[in-house]
Amino acid sequence: xxxxxxxxxxxxxxxxxxxxxxxxxxxxxxxxxxxxxxxxxxxxxxxxxxxxxxxxxxxxxxxxxxxxxxxxxxxxxxxxxxxxxxxxxxxxxxxxxxxxxxxxxxxxxxxxxxxxxxxx
Amino acid sequence: xxxxxxxxxxxxxxxxxxxxxxxxxxxxxxxxxxxxxxxxxxxxxxxxxxxxxxxxxxxxxxxxxxxxxxxxxxxxxxxxxxxxxxxxxxxxxxxxxxxxxxxxxxxxxxxxxxx
Numbered sequence: 001x002x003x004x005x006x007x008x009x010x011x012x013x014x015x016x017x018x019x020x021x022x023x024x025x026x027x028x029x030x031x032x033x034x035x036x037x038x039x040x041x042x043x044x045x046x047x048x049x050x051x052x053x054x055x056x057x058x059x060x061x062x063x064x065x066x067x068x069x070x071x072x073x074x075x076x077x078x079x080x081x082x083x084x085x086x087x088x089x090x091x092x093x094x095x096x097x098x099x100x101x102x103x104x105x106x107x108x109x110x111x112x113x114x115x116x117x118x119x120x
Numbered sequence: 121x122x123x124x125x126x127x128x129x130x131x132x133x134x135x136x137x138x139x140x141x142x143x144x145x146x147x148x149x150x151x152x153x154x155x156x157x158x159x160x161x162x163x164x165x166x167x168x169x170x171x172x173x174x175x176x177x178x179x180x181x182x183x184x185x186x187x188x189x190x191x192x193x194x195x196x197x198x199x200x201x202x203x204x205x206x207x208x209x210x211x212x213x214x215x216x217x218x219x220x221x222x223x224x225x226x227x228x229x230x231x232x233x234x235x
Contacts (some may be wrong), residue, residue: 033222043210045163045226047121052222091162095224107178108224110162
């Protein structure tokens with residue numbers, strides 16, 4: 001079974017609007033961490049936001065927020081006030097045994113990604 | 121965050137040859153990793169680079185094909201040996217500063233094309 005599932009191959013949003021990118025995960029480990037990365041066409045991977053499985057509140061970083069629904073095993077990324085520069089591939093990833101900065105050796109399992117296009 | 125550089129940024133190589141990719145971090149980090157991203161695909165972990173000892177490889181990756189060195193806490197190399205067109209990928213170095221730190225950062229990647 002897929003550990004990380006991103007069901008939206010592509011998403012379109014109007015500039016200044018909000019957009020939600022979906023991510024569901026599968027793990028039996030009670031301690032894990034969830035990540036979102038942005039990959040522009042240049043190929044670099046830019047860290048956006050992190051949510052630990054024991055974190056009580058949803059993570060936020062500027063215009064990025066993570067809608068963490070633990071019972072549903074979902075960790076959707078919300079981008080508010082989209083900008084043209086947000087157009088990129090977005091990856092959801094999970095590190096098991098990590099929790100809020102635990103001792104996992106660091107393997108990230110990635111989803112297939114969602115291509116976001118922001119229209120002017 | 122960590123500042124990570126990789127060399128080369130891109131290369132075009134002939135099949136049967138080898139390429140060594142360097143990863144340099146601006147400060148000491150506990151963990152360094154190498155990932156591969158094949159065209160149109162997601163990222164896959166190749167191995168964890170261990171300082172002063174042999175790297176830990178993931179299933180499907182072997183030392184003879186992807187030898188890795190990590191002489192200190194800021195530097196690592198990945199060699200792609202006896203290349204074939206199937207090795208055409210982006211290779212990314214990734215670091216985690218400490219086990220107590222959840223953050224994990226990636227270098228800018230090396231875009232390899234094998235002809």
